[in-house]
Amino acid sequence: MSTRFFAQYGSQIATLSLEHLWLTGAAMLFATIIAVPAGIWLTRAPGWAKPVIGAANVLQTIPSLAMFGFLLPLPWLGERAARIAIVALTAYALLPILRNTYAGIRGIDPAIVEVARALGLTGMQRLFKVELPLAASFILAGLRTATVTCVGIATIAAAVGAGGLGELIFRGVASVDNRLVLAGALPAALLALVADAGLGLLERWFKVSA
Amino acid sequence: MAAAIEFRSVSFTTRQGRPLLDHFSLVLDEGSVTAIIGRSGSGKTTLLRTVNRMVEPTDGQVLINGRDAQQADLIALRRGIGYVIQETGLFPHFSVERNVALVLEAEGRPRAERLERSRDLLTTVGLEPATFATRHPHQLSGGQRQRVGLARALAADPPILLMDEPFGALDPLTRAEMQDMLRDLLGRLKKTVLLVTHDLDEALYLGDRIVLLSEGRLVASMTPEEFMQSKQPEIVGYIGAFHRGERSAEGRQRAARNGRA
Numbered sequence: 001m002s003t004r005f006f007a008q009y010g011s012q013i014a015t016l017s018l019e020h021l022w023l024t025g026a027a028m029l030f031a032t033i034i035a036v037p038a039g040i041w042l043t044r045a046p047g048w049a050k051p052v053i054g055a056a057n058v059l060q061t062i063p064s065l066a067m068f069g070f071l072l073p074l075p076w077l078g079e080r081a082a083r084i085a086i087v088a089l090t091a092y093a094l095l096p097i098l099r100n101t102y103a104g105i106r107g108i109d110p111a112i113v114e115v116a117r118a119l120g121l122t123g124m125q126r127l128f129k130v131e132l133p134l135a136a137s138f139i140l141a142g143l144r145t146a147t148v149t150c151v152g153i154a155t156i157a158a159a160v161g162a163g164g165l166g167e168l169i170f171r172g173v174a175s176v177d178n179r180l181v182l183a184g185a186l187p188a189a190l191l192a193l194v195a196d197a198g199l200g201l202l203e204r205w206f207k208v209s210a
Numbered sequence: 211m212a213a214a215i216e217f218r219s220v221s222f223t224t225r226q227g228r229p230l231l232d233h234f235s236l237v238l239d240e241g242s243v244t245a246i247i248g249r250s251g252s253g254k255t256t257l258l259r260t261v262n263r264m265v266e267p268t269d270g271q272v273l274i275n276g277r278d279a280q281q282a283d284l285i286a287l288r289r290g291i292g293y294v295i296q297e298t299g300l301f302p303h304f305s306v307e308r309n310v311a312l313v314l315e316a317e318g319r320p321r322a323e324r325l326e327r328s329r330d331l332l333t334t335v336g337l338e339p340a341t342f343a344t345r346h347p348h349q350l351s352g353g354q355r356q357r358v359g360l361a362r363a364l365a366a367d368p369p370i371l372l373m374d375e376p377f378g379a380l381d382p383l384t385r386a387e388m389q390d391m392l393r394d395l396l397g398r399l400k401k402t403v404l405l406v407t408h409d410l411d412e413a414l415y416l417g418d419r420i421v422l423l424s425e426g427r428l429v430a431s432m433t434p435e436e437f438m439q440s441k442q443p444e445i446v447g448y449i450g451a452f453h454r455g456e457r458s459a460e461g462r463q464r465a466a467r468n469g470r471a
């Protein structure tokens with residue numbers, strides 16, 4: 001790619017990258033706020049685990065283009081494309097976070113949970129002092145999977161006009177300009193890699209040696 | 211002597227209908243060490259766990275200092291009872307000193323007090339605080355972990371101590387060391403102790419009273435001397451079976467040694 005290309009598209013790439021980051025970041029925030037407490041609740045009511053995780057699984061199987069399409073005619077959501085994108089991305093991010101929160105807490109050595117109860121820790125103390133710290137690396141792994149998935153799916157959000165790096169890709173495809181496709185795809189891939197590496201580092205930091 | 215713990219016709223039946231405790235009654239004096247023995251599945255652990263309500267009896271009552279445990283505040287009850295288990299259940303993400311003082315942390319005591327208390331307790335169980343306080347559980351040997359588990363159980367200075375096969379996972383040498391340490395410690399601290407063990411020698415060495423359980427029923431409750439001299443067929447049978455088991459374990463070890471040589 002020539003310097004002329006960058007002179008022409010450089011600032012656009014930067015703006016769209018930021019937009020992409022904002023869409024993904026907002027969706028991850030909402031998904032975490034929903035899925036982590038939901039995952040914790042499932043460990044307290046394991047009878048619900050199968051149907052709830054199953055429902056999140058079904059969300060995951062909806063093709064992303066169709067999901068954006070479904071949300072388009074909805075009242076408040078349809079007014080702003082970014083809203084649609086964030087809701088759809090949140091839906092996709094739920095499953096990995098939910099599943100890992102549930103499995104991470106359930107996977108703690110039962111002897112440790114038992115002792116926490118027997119020592120007289122309250123339910124909240126057990127959760128915040130014992131269960132969440134011990135499941136943290138697991139929960140972060142779920143967050144990491146969800147983030148990488150969302151960075152990818154967010155490129156499709158441009159189809160409903162939500163912006164992000166997908167816009168360059170769609171424009172490139174329409175005008176048969178591979179440089180434009182790459183100008184969208186490469187930064188998106190880079191974002192995914194950086195998020196993956198960063199969260200991976202965090203995950204290792206929280207890993208507890210047994 | 212006052213009764214610290216009283217079991218009043220305590221029964222526990224699993225949801226599948228299997229009775230694990232069958233109208234068990236016994237009074238434990240304050241400051242006494244009671245060793246509960248019996249085969250696997252005889253209800254030893256279940257009995258122990260009714261005291262801190264990790265198991266709720268399906269029938270009968272457990273009284274602690276004359277008050278029904280069922281009526282007590284669950285959290286306060288558990289904080290007043292030390293608990294040691296075989297797998298130690300040390301929190302792998304906490305340092306040794308934080309593990310030891312966790313009950314105090316849960317009660318919101320100041321940090322300085324917690325640190326001082328955990329260092330004192332480490333010394334009590336024979337671990338040099340300067341060396342061990344800041345280590346994590348995975349950096350300790352099995353015996354050291356068990357010592358930390360014991361220190362943790364003592365943190366809130368509970369009058370009652372429950373121990374569920376505390377030394378079951380240790381090698382014979384370390385186990386003997388731990389038994390000596392515990393005997394010496396209990397002699398000084400005057401706690402009411404309920405010790406579940408499948409090691410008759412350990413029960414005789416540490417217990418003031420031996421309680422034999424069979425299929426959830428109380429078979430015998432007597433002093434170690436009475437127990438060893440008893441002509442009661444179930445007791446004679448248990449002692450015989452225990453020693454046969456020990457001999458065959460020795461035999462297996464010898465055979466293994468010979469096999470290697």
